Amino acid sequence: MATKRHKMHKNPFSSPFPFADARTATQHPTAKTLLCLLSLFVATPPFFAAEPDRDSPEAELASFKLPPGFEVNLWASERDGIVKPVQIRWDARGRLWAIGTTTYPQLKPGETPNDKVWILEDTKHAGHADKVTVFADGLMIPTGLEIAPTHGKESACYVGESPKLWLMTDTDGDGKADKKEVVLRGFGTGDNHQNINSFRWSPGGELMFSQGLHGHARVETPYGVVGLDEAGLWRYRPDEQRLDAFFGGSADPQNPWGWTFLHWGQPLLSAGNSGNMYFALPEMIRGYQGGRRDTIWAEGRGRKTSNPELLESSQFPDEWQNAIITGGYINNAVWTLHVEQDGAGFKISDDPKLPPLIQSTQGSFRPVDVKLGPDGALYICDWYNPIIGHYQASFRHPDRDKTHGRIWRVTYKGRPLLTPPPIADAPIEHLLENLHSPEKYVREQSKRELAGRPTKEVISAVRSWWPRLEPGHPDTEHALYEALGVCEWHESPQPELLQRVLASKAPEARAYAASTLARWADRLPPQFDVVEKLADLAHDEDPRVRLAAIVAAGNIPRPESMVVVLSAATQPRDKFINTALVAATAALKPQWEPVVAKGAPDWKPEWYALLKTLDKPKPKPAPAKKVTQLVSAPIVPIYGRVRASPYILGTIAADVTKNGNPKHGEEVFHRPEIACISCHHVGDKGGNIGPALDAIGSAQPLEFIIGAVLEPQREVKESFETYRITTKKGEELIGIIVAGNDSELTLRDPAGMEHTVAQADIAKREFIGSLMPAGLTDNLSPEDLRDLFAYLSQLGKAK
Template sequence: MTTKRPVKRAVTFFFAFSAFLAGFRFISSDGPRFSPTDYVVEDGFKLNLIASEPFLKAPVTLDFDSKGRMWVVEMIGYMPNLEGIGEDELNGRITILEDRNKDGVVDQSKVFLDQLVLPRALAHVYGGLLYVDGPKLWFVEIVNDKPGRKTLVDPVYAEGGNVEHSSNGLMMNIDNWIYNANYHFRYQLKNGKWRKEPTSPRGQWGITKDNFGRLYYNTNSTNLQGDYVLPNKAIRNNYFKPTIAEHQRLASNRVFPIHQTSVNRGYQPGVLDEKGYLKDVTAACGPLVYRGGVFPKPYDLNAFVCVPEANLIKRNILDFKGLQTSARQAVEGKEFIASTDEGFRPVNLFNGPDGAMYIVDMHRGIIQHKAYISQYLTEQLGTKKLDTLQNAGRILKVTSTATKPNPVPDLSKATGNELLALLSHPNGWLRDLSQQLLIQKNELSLVPQLVALAKTGNEFLTAIHALYVLEGLNALTFENLSSIIAQSKQPETIAHAVGLLERFATRERVPKMKSICTNLMAQNSETIDLYLAMSLNAWLKLSDAAFLPVLSIIEKKYATQPVVQEGITSALAGKEEQYLASMNPTDLLKNNLTQTIGKRQKNEMNPIYVVEKNAVDNRTKGLKLFRSICATCHGADGKGIPELAPPLKGSEYIDGSLKRLAAMILHGVSGPIHVDGKLYQLNNEMPALINNKDVSDQDIADIIRFTQNAFAKVGKGISAEDVKKMRSKKPEGSGAFTEKQLLESDFDN
C-alpha cells in the first residue's frame, strides 16, 4: 500500500491557519494539524513537522535504512479506547516513509509489514530488519522493499507484562551486540547463527548509548539512568550482581511543563504543584544521547528524554568525572521543548543521518495502559475528550538555527574506502552504520587501514569503531590487538582492546599478557586500570600466580572506589576463595567476595542467568484475570450488565473493606443487592472461586488490586495472606453471601 501527499496541501494550510486565528484548532479529516505556536523550543533551535497522518498512525519508534529513509513502527492497537478492548487486533505495521521530492517533508509511505500485534521495536541490522510481533522477535530479509525469508530469533522476547512493560529498544551498540530496554538478553548474528546471551535488564521504554558504548535508559518515574561501565563487563561472576557499576540514577526527576497536567496519580499529594503542574516525571521514556555532530558544541552528548504525560522533552547535560557519570538539568526551570498541545506525546528520540534529532510523537490522548490507568485519569481524559484523539501520529525534526543539517547520504552505494572514511565523521549515526556495512560487505582488504585507524585517537572515538569492524570481520589477532594497545594514547580504545584480547588467552601467551598488564598499570589511568581488571577472568583461569597480584595492585590502589571493587569481583568468578586466602583484600572487596561465596554455596545466581523471560506484573495479571473471570458479568469496563451484575464504579463493595471484597469473590454472592443506592434484583449467583484450584490467593489479590486502580475512588492494597484468611470467613449455611450477611459480618477482625 502506498500513500502520497494530498495535492491541496497549501489550501489545507490556509484554512488551518485561518482557524487558528479565529481562536480554535482546525482538525481536518486526516487528523489534527501541527501548529508551531503550541510549542516552546529552546533558543537556537527550530521544530519542523516532517510526517503525519495519513502517512502514519500511532508511531512508537523508527530506524533509518542505509538510504536514509525512515522505517516507522505503528502500534495502532494500543489502547484503542478507555477500556483497552481490542488491543490484540492484527492492525500493527511497519511503514517506509520517503521524501521523494527532497523538500524535507514525507510525501510517500508504503507498508513493509502489516497484520502485526502491538509491534514495538525494530532495527536495521545485517542487511535485514529485526522486529517485534506480539511476544516474538523476528529477523526478515529485505528484497526490493518487501519482506523476504523470516527467521524466528526469540519466541519469548516480549513475553510477560503489558505493552508498556514488554521488551523493546533493539539498539546495535558499538560492540556489535544488540541491546534492549526491559529485557535481560542481548543478540548477535555471528557466522550465520543467532546468539542470545544474558545481560543486565535496563529501563522500560527506549535505550541509547554514548560514543564509548555505555548504555542509558530510564523508567517511567526516573528521568535518566545509566551504567558507569560498558555492558557485560561487571556481570562476569554469575553469583554477583553489581549495585554501583550499573543502573545508576543520573539526574533529577524534576520536570517543568507549561500547562496543567493530566496524569495518572494526579490526585495524590505531591504529584502536582499548587498550580496543577506536574512536579516529577511519571512516564519518562525514549532517551537519546545526542551524537549527531551538527548541533552547537555544548549539545554534544547531551541526554534528551521524552516526557509524554507532560508534553515535553528534557535536556540533560552529561558530566563524566572519573569512573562515574552524572547528569543535570540543562536550563533550570525550562525544558528543551514544551508544548500546550496535550496530544503531543513524544515517546522516542533518534539521531538522524543528517545530524538532526528526530522525535516520534505518538500524538494521541491516552498513553496509560488499562492495567494501570486510574479512575481519576479516566475521568480527566473523558472530560477533555482526549480519548477521542486516536489514529494520529507525527515525526518531528529538531535542527539548530546556527548550523545546517548535513545532506542525507545513500550509504547503500558507498564503497569500502568511503565507509572507512566515515568512521571518523562527527555524526555518530554515520559512524555506526558505516561500521556495520563494512562488516556486512566483508571488507577484508581494508584490515591494514583499520588496524592503523584503531591506533589513532579523536573525540569521536573512531578507533573503537575500527576495532569492532575488525572484530566483526573475524580479523582480530593477539598480535594486532597487542600492537594497538601498545601504540594507542586513548584510554577508551585501550579499555575495549584489553577486553577483546581476552578471547585469545592461552597458556603460551601468559608472559606476554603479564608484560602488557605491567605496561598498562604504569600509565596510571583509572579507565585503563578498571577495564584491565575486568578483562582478566580468562587469564586467571590460566595462571593465578601471574594475575592475582595484578588484581591486588589495582584493588589496593582503588580501595575506596566501589566501581573498581565490583569490577574485580566480576573478574574473580570462581577465584574468590583463592584471592581471600592469598591477597589480603581491603574491606570493600572482602565484603563482595564473602557475599559471593555465600551465594555460590546456596546456588543463588544473579537472576539474569536463571530467568528466561519477563514475568507478568501483578497489575497486568489482575487485568487479564478480571477480563476472563469477572468481565463476563460486570463488563470489561466495569459498568455492569443488566440482569447479570451491578456496576463496579461507585460500588461501596469496591470502595469499602477489601477483605469483604475478597470474601465475596471467594464465597460468592446471591440475591438482591444494593449498589450505590440502587437495588439490583439478580437472578443468578455471583459464582464462588474458593474451590477453583486454578485461581490462587495471589490471583484474587491481583484482581482486587486491578479493581482498586480502575474503579475505586481511592485505591487500596491487599495481600495474598489477607485473601487466605478470608477462606475461613464462610457465610452461614451452604450458599453464597447475602447482602444482609455482607453488611453485618466483621471481615476486618
Template sequence: MNKICVCLLLMGVVGCGKKEYKDKIYVKPEIVREAPSDFLSPEESIEKFYLPEGYRIELVASEPMVNEPVAIAWDGDGKMYVAEMNTYMQNVDGDGEDEPISQIKLLVDLDGDGKMDKSTVFIDSLLLPRMILPLDDRLIVNETYSYDLWSYRDTDNDGVADEKIRVYENPKRRGGNLEHQQSGLVWNLDNWVYTTYNPLRFRFNKDGIKVDSLVDGSSGQWGLTQDDLGNMYYSSAGGETAAYGFQVPAIYGEVDLDGQISEGFMEPWPVVGTPDVQGGAELRLKEDGTLNKFTGVAGQEIFRGDKLPPSTYGDLFIPEPVGRLIRRAKIKNENGKKVLYNAYDQAEFLASTDLNFRPVQAQTGPDGSLYIVDMYRGIIQEGNWTREGSHLRPVILRKGLDKNIGRGRIYRIVHEEIKPGGKPQLLDKSAEELVDYLGHTNGWYRNTAQKLIILKGDKTVVPKLKDIARDNESFWTENFGDKDYPRERVHALWTLEGLGVVDKSLILEKLNDVDPRVRITAIRLSEEFLKKEDQEIMQALAKVQNDNDINVVNQLVLSLRYSKSAESSDLLSSVSEQYGDNELVAASVDLGLKAKDSDLQQLKHRLANKSNGHKWRALDGYDIYKQTCVTCHGQDLKGVPNGENSLIAPSLIGSPRVMGDKEVLVKILLNGLTGPIDGKEYGIMLPMGSNDDDWIGHVATYIRSMNDTTMVHENEVRDIRAKDPDRKNYWTLKELLK
C-alpha cells in the same frame, strides 16, 4: 591561542576558534492548569513548542502517512521504517489491543528536502510491533508478548515485504503488561544487539545469528541508547528513573552509583498543567499543576549527530510523554563517574502546551539532526493504569482524552545556523568504500558502516582497518576537532573484531595509544586472550594499572574477570588497593567478584536442599523477576530507593505478604495492589494476571525462596484465580487481610 595555531593562521591554513551557536533558553509561558485537549494540525501544534533560541522543529511526517508511531529506524539508504501500535489504547479500557492489525510503514523522502513523500505498508497484521532493526536489505522485527525475532525483506522493490524468516525462536510467551515488554534492538559498538527486559544479546553476521547471555540479565523499559564507547543508557517509567545502567558496558553487569543523577535532575519543568498523571495532584503535581517528577520517561537518545551545535554531541535527550517535554542532559565525567545534569536551569530543551504531544522516542538521524517520534494522542498510560477506581480514568473521560486516537507525527530538530545533511547511499557501497565512513562526524554513519561491513563479511578490508587502527593521531583532534581520529580507530578495532580478526600484536600496540578511548577498546579486545591465560597480554595489562586515566584503569578491573589466574587476582588486588577510594573502581571490583559468585549461584546454593520441582520453578521465577520486577523491587528484593528514606516499592524480604499465606501473594500478583502498605504509599502494584498459572507460580516461588519458605505450585495459582474470575479491580490490603 597556542603557537602552532598562530603558525597555521599565518600560513592561511585554518582558524583555531570554534563558532559559538545560539542556545538561549526561552521565556516560559504562564502555566495553564487545565489546557484544552483538542486535536491540532501539525502546523498548529508546532506553534505550541518551546525550544532554545536558534533551534526549530520541522515536520517530517504526519497522519495519514503515519498513525500511532512508536519507533523509527533507517536503512543504509535513508529509508525510514516506522513501527505503529495501531491498537494501543483505542479507548479507556484498551479494548481490542491484542488484535494483530498493527503495521510497519516504509517512508521515503523523494526530493531530499527532509520531508517524507511516499509511504507504503511494509508489514501488516502485526501484534503491537515494538522493536525494529534494519540490517542490510533486511529488517529485524519483534512483536509484543513474543521473544521471537523475524527477518523481513522486500525482494521486488515495491516497498512491501514479501519474505519473512524467523531468525530467533523462543516458544515462551512474554508476560506482563505493555510496559513490561522488550524494547531496543540496538546494534552496539561491540557488535552485539541489546534489548531491554531480556537476559540475552544477539549477534548477526553473514553466517546467521548467535545468542549470548548477560551476567545480570537486562532491565529497562521503553528505550535504549548508547554512547561512543558503547555504554548503554536504560530508563524505567515504572521505576521513575530517567537513566541508569550507564556507568559500564552492559556485558559486565549493572553499576549505578550514588549521585550519578545530580540533585534536582528528576524534577521536570513542563510548560502546561498535567492533570492526567497517575497518582493525582497530591502526589504528582507541583502547586502550579505541572508534573513534579519524571514518570513516563521513554525512548531516550544519546545524540551523536553532526548537524546541531557541537555542544549537543554526546548529550542525553530524554522524552517525557506525560509531561509533554524532552530533557537535555549533560553528562559530566567526575573522577570516572558519569553524572547527569540538566542542560538548562529550571527549563527543558523542548516543551509543549499541546496536551496531545506525546514524545516516545528520540533518534539521531542520517542527516545529523535529532528526530522525535510523537505518538500524538490523548491517553498515553497503558490500560492497567486506567481501570475503574484509578485516578486517571475520570480525568481521561472529563478531558475527552479517550477520543484522541489514530494520529501521529515525526519531527526533526534543526538549528537555524546549520544545514542538515543529505540522504545517505550506503547499501550498494563495497566494504572498502564503507571503511571511509568509520571516521564520519555523524555517529549514525559510523555505526551503519561498521554494521554493513560486518554483515558483508569481506575480510579484504582487514589491512585497511589495521592501518587506521595503528594510527596514533591526536593533534588534529585536540586542536581543530574537524575529525576525531581516535574515535575512528575505536570503530576500526571493533570492525576487525566483528570480522573475527583479533590481532594480539595490534592489541598490545593499542594498549599504549595516545587516546584513552582506544586504550579502553584494546583492553576489552584483550579479553579473548585473558580467557586463554595469555601471559604476554597479562604482562602488558599489569602496566595499565598505572594509566593516568581512571576510566582506563576501571576497564582493566572489568576485564580481569575473564582470567582465572593467580596473576589476575594479584593485579585486581593491587588495583583495588591503589584506587579503593574511587567510587567507580570500587563498584567494578565488587562487580567482578560478584561475577564469580553471581546472584544465580547464590540462589542455587540456597535451593540445595529443596526438591527438584521447587528448584526449577524458583530458577525460572528468578529469570522472570530479573526481567519484570527488578526496576521497582530491586536486584536484592529490598526495593529501589526513591530519595531519602523512601522506596519505589516495598521490600519483599521479610514481608508478611510474602512469607505468610500464599493466597495473599498470589492474589496481589494476579490483580495488583493499591492503597497504603505498612502505613506508606507506594502507588499501584500492577496486575500480572494476564500471565499463565506457571508464570505466576514460578515468580512467587522465587520470591518466597528468597525468604526461605515454601514454593507455590501452578495448581494452587489456578485454584486461587478461580475464586475471583471476574475481578478487574486492584486489591487493597484491607480486603486481603480481613
C-alpha cells in the same frame, strides 16, 4: 519557533449563489428571504460550527516551545498512515524505519492484530516524508526495531515481538519483507509495555535491548537456555548467536527502555518507569545478575524518559554538541541533559546552560524516541496519546488514542542541513574514511554498511588502512577505536590493531580495548597474553580503564582472572569500581574457590583479606517452589468521608478546572496534618514510601488523580504495592519491595527502614494494597480540596 506546512483549502462558503450579482439577488423574492436568513446566521454566534481539532498536527505544533533559533516541522503523521509509532531507526540510504502498534494495550476479542513496520522517505528533499511503504504487517505489539546489516538491493531489520525476536528481510528490493525468520524465542510476555524493547547496536555490533519487571524469559540458544527474570538487559551477538542477560530482579530500572552510547562507546540506559538513568558497564559480566544500583541522574525527579540520543551533529550549534537529548514522554517534553565523568563512571544532570529542546502544553505529546537523521536534524517519534499506561485506565477507555501518530523534525535556523557522504554501496575504503567524520549518523551508518560487506574484503581493507593513520592527529585515536569496532562486528580478531588501541594515549580507547580483550580472549594467539595485559590495565592511572579491566576479567572464566580483580582492588576505588569488583568476584567464584582451597601459592597475603570484603555472603538457595502470593485486606482505611463516584469525580474536576488555585493548593499539600510530603517526593523534598509526584499532572488525567487520593486502594502504582511477609519463625514484615530475586527480597517499611529476607524463609506472602489510608483529606474544606487537586494536576506540565 514552530514552522507549519500549510495546505490550501477551498472555502466551502465561497461558492456563488445562483444569481448573477448582488443587485439581481436583492430583487428576487426568494433571494431576499435567503439573504435575511443568512444575515441571521451571521449575527448569531456560530454554535453550529465545528470546534477546532485539538488533536490535529497543527494544534500540537502550536503548543511547542523551543529555544531561540530552533524550529520544528511535521515530517510524517497519521495523514501518511503513521499511527502510534513506538521506535524509529535510520538506514544507510537515508530512509527512516518505524514500528507502530494500534493493538496496544491488549488485543480485543475477535480482533486480528495488524501492527506494522514502515519505511518512510523524503524523496523530494522537501523536509517531510512523501513516500511510505509497509515493510511488514500482521504483527502484535512490536516494541523493538533495529536495522540489520545487508548489502546490495537487500534490506533487513530485527523486530522484537515477544516472545520472538525476528529477522525480516526484503530480498528483491521492493521495500517489503519477503523473508521472515525467528532468530530467538522464549522472551517474556507478562506485560505488554515491558516486552523486549528499545533495540540498539553497540559500537562493536552487539544488539542491545531490554525487558521489564514482569518479563520472565527462557531463551534457547546454541550455548544453552538463557534465563532472565524480571527487569534486565540483553546483549545478542548475531555471528556468534551468543545471548547474554544482565541485571534481573525487581530493583530499578524496573522498565529499562532505551540505550545510548557515548562518544567512546560507554553504555547508558534509561529507566522508563522511574525517571532514572544508569551506567550499565559495571554489572555487564556474564553470569552475574546483581541487586540494586545507584542512578546517575540524581535530579531525574520522576521525569520518565526513553531512547536517548547523544547529539553529535554540526547542524546544531557548538554549545549543543555532546548533549544527551531524550524523549520525556511523561512530561510532554524533550529534555536536554549534560553528561560528565564521575570517577570511573558518569553523572547526568539537567544541562546548566541549555534549555529543554521542546516543551509542550499538549498533554498528548508523547516523545518516545529521538534520533539524528542524515541531514543532521533531530527526529522525534511522537506516540501521541492522552493515556500512556495500561493499568491507570481501562483497556477500552474511549480516550485511548488509536488513530494518531507523528514524527517531528527539529533544526537550527541559519545553519545549513547536512549532506552526508555516500554510504550505501560506497567503496569500502570510502566507508573507512567516514570513520573520521564528526557526524554520528555518518560513523554509525558506515560501520553498519561495513558489517554487511564480505568479511574478507573488509578486514583486508582495515589492515591496510589503520597503519596509515596520521600519528598525533586529533581524530586518530578515535578512528582506531572505530576500526576496532568494525572488526568486532565481523568477529575477526586483529591482535595488531588491538595492541595499538591498548597503547592509546586516550584512556577511553584503552578502556574500550579492555572489553575487546575479553570478547576475543579465546581466539587471540597464545603469545598474546590476555590476562597479563588486563593486569597492566588494572593498574592504569585512569579509573575508567581500571573499571573496564575488572569487567573484562570477570568475563574471562579462568583462575588467573581473579588476580586481575584483586590487583585492581588495591588501587583507588569508587562506587562503580566497587560494584564491578563484587560482580567479578561472584562470577569468577567457580574458578578461584578451588585455588584458594589448595592454598593459592601465587597469591599475595593481603589478597585473602581483600577477598573477604568482595565475596559477599551468598543468600540461601532459592526454594524449589515459592510460597503462593495471597491477596488480603489493606491494613489502612479503605474509604473516607468522600467516595470516588463518577459524579463526585466529575463535579470536583469541573470545579478544579474552573476555579482551582494551584498556588494555594501547594500550601495545602505541605500541611503536616494530611502528610502528603511525608511519603511522596516533589522536587528535592519528601519521602520515598510513595511514588514521586513531580510529573503526576502530565502523566495522569485529573479525574484519575482525584480518585487515587480519595480512594487509594482503587489503583496501586506498580512497584509501590504493599506486602505483608510472615517468616517461618513467625516474624512479620510490612512494606514495599524495593529489590529482589529468586533468593531474597528487600522490603522498605513505613518508617523508611529496609529489611532483607531469604525467599526460603518466607512462610506467607500477602498483597495488602496501598499503605496510603483513605480519609486523609476528610477535614479539608471544599476549597482546600479543590486547590490541592489543582496543584497536583499541574505538576510536570509546561508552564
